[in-house]
Amino acid sequence: MFDDGSRLARAAPHRQIWLLAGLTALGVVAVTGIVERGAGRVDAATSLAATRYLPASQALSEIDRLNRETDSGTLALASSAEGRMSGLVRVGSAIEKFPVAWAAYRHASLQLPGEAKVAADFEARRTAYLARVFRFVAASTRASAPVMGSLQQSIEAQAADLDRLRALYLAQLAKQTDLGDHRAWLVRRDALVAAAILACLLSLAFGFVLRWTRAHEREVFNSDIERASELRRTDLETRLQRALEMVKNEEQSYGLIQEAIIEQTSGTYAELLVADSSRARFSKVASTNLDSDDFGCGVTSPSDCPAASRGQTRAFVSSTKLDACPLLRGRASGAACSALCVPVSIAGKTVGVVHAIGPDGELPSSDTTATFELIARKTGEHVGMLRAFARSETQAQTDALTGLLNRRSLEEQIKELMERSQEFVVAYCDLDYFKQLNDVYGHDAGDRALRLFSRVLRDSVRPKDLPARYGGEEFVMVLPACEIPEATAVIDRIQATLAHALEGGTVPPFTASFGLSKSNPSETFAQTLENADAALRAAKAAGRNRWVIAGDEPTPIVDADTGQPQLAS
16 A cells, blocks of 8 residues: 555656766867977977077087097008108098187187186187198198197097087986976876876766766656656546545535545555544544544544644554554554544544554555545545535524424425325414513523424424424424324424423413314315414414314313313404
């Protein structure tokens, strides 16, 4: 009974998946941009180093080459005549090319710290060296060992200066290379940081989408379940409403409600308890098992039911709990259970309760609760309508003071009797000296007398007889399928019962006079009633507190003191 029903299809969150894909693409683009930006910075640094430092370094390399060529040519001067000539050619070629190379260096020179002094030293040594070479060549002699040693030292000193100049530029190139490596490391670091950030973002995004997907699936599932439940309840309400519209009394209505309860339960016990108009006591009017009271609620009145007294639906997870309804304990079944109690209300007043039990420890689902609340609401609406209609019909047919039929409703029922050709006796009744009773004791006493007499009439006639208040203190009784002797017996019973009822002293004593007339197929009801009225007047003329049959001479009451008949006053 407390099951949510079958599972429904779940919806896929396409928008969130596309969002996650977009975030992934954005992250990839961001990382790629960072890498490309870093690579561009490295390339720019390398390009700057090549543009600034390589020309001067290359020029120094060329000068160093020419210097080595000059050194090799100088060494050849100390050899044979052929070697000397070859050395002179090489030295001359190197000397000829040197100014161009040195000019290229000077043009590309960046004037690094310490570079100017080293370059000046190199130029001075170069100039001194060339001067010695020119003197040696001019002497046309073979170079001696001291001269060669001096030339060799000069060349080595120049080479040392060139090495220092080249070291300055190589150091800058190394520095720029290290800077490029550092920047490349920064690129890798930035790429790793970006990748880590992207991974974190994607993890967060994936977690968000996963949580959202699950929440969305639950929401869609619950929404589908709720929608299906609403459709099922709407269908139940429509069918139940159509069925209830075709019945006109409470008993038939309870039969339909029972069918609805059985349809909505699955092997569990449920029942409908309803109180009558007095709301004094509950009665079981519908149940999934009318033959068993093992699971039935023992509540006897609305005031004893927690749900009915508060006018609110109550659910109890277990009959063993401290806060469970006391009426759940001590059932004939002896088994622990859960329970759902839904009050049935009419115009805000609780008149019943739908009681259902389930497995112990299992609260009813919201769908089950809503279904039973629907049944309770439709029950209250329909029973309330039937009772309101019955009250209005009763008020339209009865006298407000006495509760007897009024003149109009009596005439309508007489019409039905005459249409069936049903014979009847009419008894026209009037309370004796009623005006004096009102004058002496007051109108409240007169009303109490009318109510007392009405109760005596109801208690004295047969169930099928029709007592009615015809106006003022006048009453009419129609006794169907009755003869005059039987009617007189009824009148005698009424008079005896009235005398006994007056013994309590709560109502001033009074008597009543009756006129009786038997219906005739050839007469209308008005004529029969007129005959009974004439008999009533005769009864009053004969002394009151008696009955007279239409057409008979009344027997007067003889005064015990004078022996004379008592006349009507």
